[in-house]
Amino acid sequence: MTKETLTWAVNQLTLRKRVVMASVVQTSGSVPGKVGARLAIAENASGFHGTIGGAGLELKVLNRCHELMLEQFEPFGEVLTFGLNKGAKGYEVQPLDSLCGGRVTVSIEVIIPPPHVLLMGGGHCASALVTTIESLNWNHSVSDSRIEYCNTELFPTATELIHSSVDDFLAAESINTIRRFSDILLLGHDWSEDQERLLGLLKLCQDGDSIPDGRNFPRIGVIGSRSKWQSFSRAATEQGVNSEQLDSVICPIGLNIGAESPEEIAIAVTAQILSLAKGVSPADENWRQSL
Secondary structure, eight states, rough: OOOHHHHHHHHHHHTTOEEEEEEEEEEEEOOOTTTTOOEETTTTSSOOOOSSSSSHHHHHHHHHHHHHHHHSSEEEEEEEEEETTTOSSSSSSEEEEOOOOOOOEEEEEEEOOOOEEEESSSHHHHHHHHHHHHHEEEEEEEESSSSSGGSSSTOOOOOOOOOHHHHHHHHHHOOGGGOOOSSEEESSHHHHHHHHHHHHHHHHHHHHTOOOSSSSSSSSEEEEOHHHHHHHHHHHHHOOOOOOHHHSSSSSOOOOOOSSSSSHEEEEEEEEHHHHHHHHHSSOOOOOTTO
16 A cells, blocks of 8 residues: 555656655554555545555544645645544643554655646757756656657657647647646747747636646746747737736746856756745845845
8 A cells, every 4th residue: 555655646746736645654552554554645636545544543644634735835744643542641742532542653744746847849958958957856848849859869858748739739738737847938949939839828827817836837938038028928918918927927037147058048947947946036145144
């Protein structure tokens, strides 16, 4: 059961769902679940997987897992000890109405899925980005209308290779499926394709009553100049895209570190995604500046 629960949890993380996992780490006396027993719940998934022994202990732990799912959006962990009788004592022990009489220590962990970046356009910047993304053990996928820029020879470790027209790509996606990506970067060789991608993604986002914030809908980043963004903005406004969604699009992409080459741009963009994923601004004071 432990193996199956771990496999299930990994699959949920692959789908970009947060997971809360409870594991029995220590026991003494008579207890319903042994060390190594696990259960897990996933974001927007019904029920749970696995067991830590059932009865009142499991119900108590499940309730705590659901509380953490609602409260925690960053990695988090805690350790709880339960005494399996009403009279269990000790400042660290939570007594339960049970006749077992033993003691169980459970670790509960909120696991955040790693970023999964969709690179729309398989050119030089995409190739450079793959190098930095892989160094962080993130996932990446590539989409391009040109097969010569979207194949296993160029991107052997891509989670997905999506060779399709923009229309076909958008037709195949829904508000639920697109959430498997944390970030979508528009890196296309053709400005008109990137504009079509942007308008289609924003329409999908708007239809789902979402904001491209990386949680309810992937963050959207666009590589390009001021004039390119002005053109995209006008087109989006004409299509009825609301200002909140349009303002959420990141353009230009990457931290302002003077990046010019594809490799430098990859560092700037990856650092920006990292800061957004962790909720930390590069402008925040460090420990020395705060003295």
